[in-house]
Amino acid sequence: MRGRSRRVALLVVLVLAASALGLEVGARLLGRSRGRPFDAEALRIEIVTHLGAVSPRAFIRGGHQDQARAATAPESVILSPYTAWEDLGLQARIASDHEYYRQSESESVFDIYILGGSVANGFGKIGAAPLLARLRQDPFFAGRELRLHNYGVAGFKQMQQVMLLGYLFDWSHRPDAVIEIDGFNEAAIGAGNARIGVHPTYPSISHWARAAYGLRTDFELVRILHELRVKQDRATAFGSRLLDSGLWRSAFLGQVGKAILVRLRRAYVEQFFVYQSYVADHPMDLGSKGPRFDDDAEAVTEAVVTNWEESSVSMHAMCAARGIAYLHVLQPALHDEGSKPLTAKEIETGGAGPAWVDGIHRAYPLLREAGRRLSARGIDFLDATGVFKDHPEDVYADACHFEQHGNDLFAAWIAPALVAAARH
Amino acid sequence: MRRILIALAVLVLGALALELGARLVDRARGSPWDAEESKAEVASLLAALSAPWVPPGAPPAGAENDADALLQPFTGWQPAEVQARIADDLDAYERPDSSAIYDVCLLGGSGAAAFADEAGQGFLETLARDPRLAGREIRLHPYGIEGTKQPQAERLLAYLLSFGHRPDAVIEIDGLDEAGIGWSNAMQGTSPLYPSAEIWARLTQGLRFDWEMVELLHELEEARSEAKASCERHLRLRLWRSCVLDHAGSHLLDWQLRRVEAAEAAIGAYVAQRAREAELMGPRTSTQPEALAATIVSAWEEASVDMHALCESRGIAYLHVLEPEPVEGGGGKPRSSAGVELVRPRLRDAGERLKARGIAFLDGDSALGDRSAASAAGLAEAAARALPVR
Numbered sequence: 001m002r003g004r005s006r007r008v009a010l011l012v013v014l015v016l017a018a019s020a021l022g023l024e025v026g027a028r029l030l031g032r033s034r035g036r037p038f039d040a041e042a043l044r045i046e047i048v049t050h051l052g053a054v055s056p057r058a059f060i061r062g063g064h065q066d067q068a069r070a071a072t073a074p075e076s077v078i079l080s081p082y083t084a085w086e087d088l089g090l091q092a093r094i095a096s097d098h099e100y101y102r103q104s105e106s107e108s109v110f111d112i113y114i115l116g117g118s119v120a121n122g123f124g125k126i127g128a129a130p131l132l133a134r135l136r137q138d139p140f141f142a143g144r145e146l147r148l149h150n151y152g153v154a155g156f157k158q159m160q161q162v163m164l165l166g167y168l169f170d171w172s173h174r175p176d177a178v179i180e181i182d183g184f185n186e187a188a189i190g191a192g193n194a195r196i197g198v199h200p201t202y203p204s205i206s207h208w209a210r211a212a213y214g215l216r217t218d219f220e221l222v223r224i225l226h227e228l229r230v231k232q233d234r235a236t237a238f239g240s241r242l243l244d245s246g247l248w249r250s251a252f253l254g255q256v257g258k259a260i261l262v263r264l265r266r267a268y269v270e271q272f273f274v275y276q277s278y279v280a281d282h283p284m285d286l287g288s289k290g291p292r293f294d295d296d297a298e299a300v301t302e303a304v305v306t307n308w309e310e311s312s313v314s315m316h317a318m319c320a321a322r323g324i325a326y327l328h329v330l331q332p333a334l335h336d337e338g339s340k341p342l343t344a345k346e347i348e349t350g351g352a353g354p355a356w357v358d359g360i361h362r363a364y365p366l367l368r369e370a371g372r373r374l375s376a377r378g379i380d381f382l383d384a385t386g387v388f389k390d391h392p393e394d395v396y397a398d399a400c401h402f403e404q405h406g407n408d409l410f411a412a413w414i415a416p417a418l419v420a421a422a423r424h
Numbered sequence: 425m426r427r428i429l430i431a432l433a434v435l436v437l438g439a440l441a442l443e444l445g446a447r448l449v450d451r452a453r454g455s456p457w458d459a460e461e462s463k464a465e466v467a468s469l470l471a472a473l474s475a476p477w478v479p480p481g482a483p484p485a486g487a488e489n490d491a492d493a494l495l496q497p498f499t500g501w502q503p504a505e506v507q508a509r510i511a512d513d514l515d516a517y518e519r520p521d522s523s524a525i526y527d528v529c530l531l532g533g534s535g536a537a538a539f540a541d542e543a544g545q546g547f548l549e550t551l552a553r554d555p556r557l558a559g560r561e562i563r564l565h566p567y568g569i570e571g572t573k574q575p576q577a578e579r580l581l582a583y584l585l586s587f588g589h590r591p592d593a594v595i596e597i598d599g600l601d602e603a604g605i606g607w608s609n610a611m612q613g614t615s616p617l618y619p620s621a622e623i624w625a626r627l628t629q630g631l632r633f634d635w636e637m638v639e640l641l642h643e644l645e646e647a648r649s650e651a652k653a654s655c656e657r658h659l660r661l662r663l664w665r666s667c668v669l670d671h672a673g674s675h676l677l678d679w680q681l682r683r684v685e686a687a688e689a690a691i692g693a694y695v696a697q698r699a700r701e702a703e704l705m706g707p708r709t710s711t712q713p714e715a716l717a718a719t720i721v722s723a724w725e726e727a728s729v730d731m732h733a734l735c736e737s738r739g740i741a742y743l744h745v746l747e748p749e750p751v752e753g754g755g756g757k758p759r760s761s762a763g764v765e766l767v768r769p770r771l772r773d774a775g776e777r778l779k780a781r782g783i784a785f786l787d788g789d790s791a792l793g794d795r796s797a798a799s800a801a802g803l804a805e806a807a808a809r810a811l812p813v814r
Contacts, residue, residue, distance in 0.1 A: 082499070203497050321729050
């Protein structure tokens with residue numbers, strides 16, 4: 001009886017070993033027949049890569065992370081009570097400029113503020129030198145030091161610039177001139193906002209939602225984050241065990257292990273999407289859509305243009321009350337038809353969503369008209385939409401941004417207009 | 425077989441003895457075991473663990489909350505009712521008959537809100553007697569928002585105008601909250617130019633997540649889930665019917681609840697010590713009393729200059745009223761503080777500078793003169809007279 005049991009046990013072991021060997025050999029032959037012979041080291045690297053992708057815990061912001069990021073990534077977005085959001089570096093700039101204006105040195109300097117979105121911010125960086133060089137050639141600025149303060153913030157659109165300007169004045173900032181560069185975000189983002197039910201004059205909802213996400217603790221978010229962490233830990237623990245066990249040296253077991261790791265990673269990623277959707281939708285409950293509005297395309301365009309024009313009237317009034325020169329520049333846009341002969345490269349890289357393109361097509365002609373009304377009110381307005389009209393070469397980097405060459409051309413248009421505004 | 429029976433009998437007898445002994449011990453200790461009471465306790469614990477977890481710092485039930493306040497991109501926040509009214513008012517301004525109506529937009533914080541409630545009607549009646557408005561309907565748009573301060577009113581005006589509102593006159597009533605809240609903000613490490621730190625923090629921080637926080641919440645959720653599962657098991661298996669098993673289960677629950685408490689305490693300690701967030705502080709500013717007072721006054725003055733400029737550029741009449749100090753027994757909330765005492769006289773001086781710039785400014789205290797009680801009606805009359813109707 002015992003002898004028979006032993007034989008059965010031995011047979012089972014032999015069958016199992018043969019099966020394992022068969023699976024291993026089969027897996028290797030299958031791989032080879034598919035043109036991908038088994039490579040243990042390559043499999044190990046694949047597992048390490050999956051593990052590496054699942055391990056980092058860097059997707060949640062706030063608290064210490066914001067504080068730490070202020071030094072390394074000052075452009076990171078935080079919530080602001082008056083402009084919806086701002087970048088981390090803005091607060092420091094406001095405070096240091098506040099101190100600057102308290103010093104007598106500032107009185108002899110001609111201070112120029114640039115406001116607007118990312119194009120204005122880019123101009124404040126790489127357009128500053130060509131602009132200042134041109135201004136220095138003008139007798140009006142002879143003997144005066146010129147200083148440019150870049151208050152362009154990526155993603156900003158009116159009314160954010162009005163609010164920021166008011167805030168800077170509240171902080172006793174006293175520039176000599178303000179250049180407002182806008183148009184693209186107002187038209188494109190305004191239309192994009194409206195398309196998803198957000199008031200077109202409200203700030204870019206994607207930026208605002210990002211700045212506001214994670215606000216208010218609710219039990220559902222705690223549960224989602226808990227589940228996220230559980231799934232992440234499960235995938236990380238399995239991947240680490242797989243690497244430590246050395247099973248990746250087996251074509252069959254290594255592949256099975258990798259498949260399980262991939263499934264665990266997918267579960268983690270799916271939970272991450274749940275988290276992302278939750279935080280993206282969450283601020284929508286906080287009134288971020290703004291007041292009700294007519295979502296007919298014409299009504300949306302009218303709201304965009306009215307807001308843009310009224311905001312400029314406000315900025316001009318606030319500057320005029322303090323004797324500050326104000327220049328409003330309507331920026332060029334790649335999708336503003338007929339504004340530039342586009343190159344193949346610009347067409348390839350200048351794509352934008354249909355709502356944005358439609359917003360530009362509808363709003364730009366009306367912005368130009370509104371600009372003429374601003375001029376008629378005595379506001380220094382520069383229609384720079386044709387600045388690249390005679391430039392068939394590559395200028396745009398995408399639908400609205402341009403690099404050094406474009407900024408040089410832009411500065412050449414802005415400089416004389418600013419001189420004229422300053423002389424008024 | 426007999427051995428098995430004996431073993432079973434011993435086990436049963438032992439269990440009975442244990443059960444009896446446990447009940448006797450409880451009785452001897454003066455707290456006789458009560459199965460129903462024990463069941464109710466576990467059920468109540470289960471209900472508590474099943475309810476949403478309340479984070480540290482959350483307002484207690486019944487306390488003031490901001491459930492009605494919406495985050496607003498340009499003014500920090502606003503009541504949901506105001507957001508709806510902004511759209512309604514835009515419709516009203518766009519109606520053809522709007523030009524025949526004299527629209528007055530009232531802005532400010534709690535002082536403006538109280539003015540609208542207590543003296544709005546009297547103000548309209550006084551204004552209606554102005555011959556320049558003879559025969560015109562007068563409409564008051566009360567946009568005073570309790571708990572707000574400058575520059576929130578200035579931002580709200582810029583927002584309303586960019587939005588398309590076209591009042592004929594704007595009255596800004598402020599001065600007390602700017603001094604009181606601005607000062608209190610600075611003392612709490614928040615910019616005096618930011619909205620009320622108390623409300624802004626309630627609306628924005630709550631319990632903001634970072635990774636350390638997620639780790640702590642994870643531990644809490646684990647501990648709560650474990651304790652909840654024990655409660656459910658306790659009730660499902662009816663352990664509460666046996667004194668011994670109930671005690672054993674309760675000990676396990678106690679141990680698990682200590683883990684929950686430790687996790688909650690860790691979260692509380694972390695929230696208390698972690699770095700304040702940049703968005704709650706605003707730009708750095710001096711808290712030295714003189715410098716702080718100067719910052720508050722300057723911002724208040726600049727905000728009025730802006731409001732006047734915004735109105736002037738559109739042909740809108742503008743009146744800035746420095747709200748009078750509430751008189752004891754006069755119905756208003758006394759808001760005296762070190763900040764108010766230091767800042768208020770300077771606001772009066774700044775008001776004189778505003779006047780010198782051609783801005784219509786009314787010092788509420790001077791307008792009311794020597795008074796024994798705060799007089800909303802008196803202020804309404806003074807404001808109606810001072811409004812530079814066009």
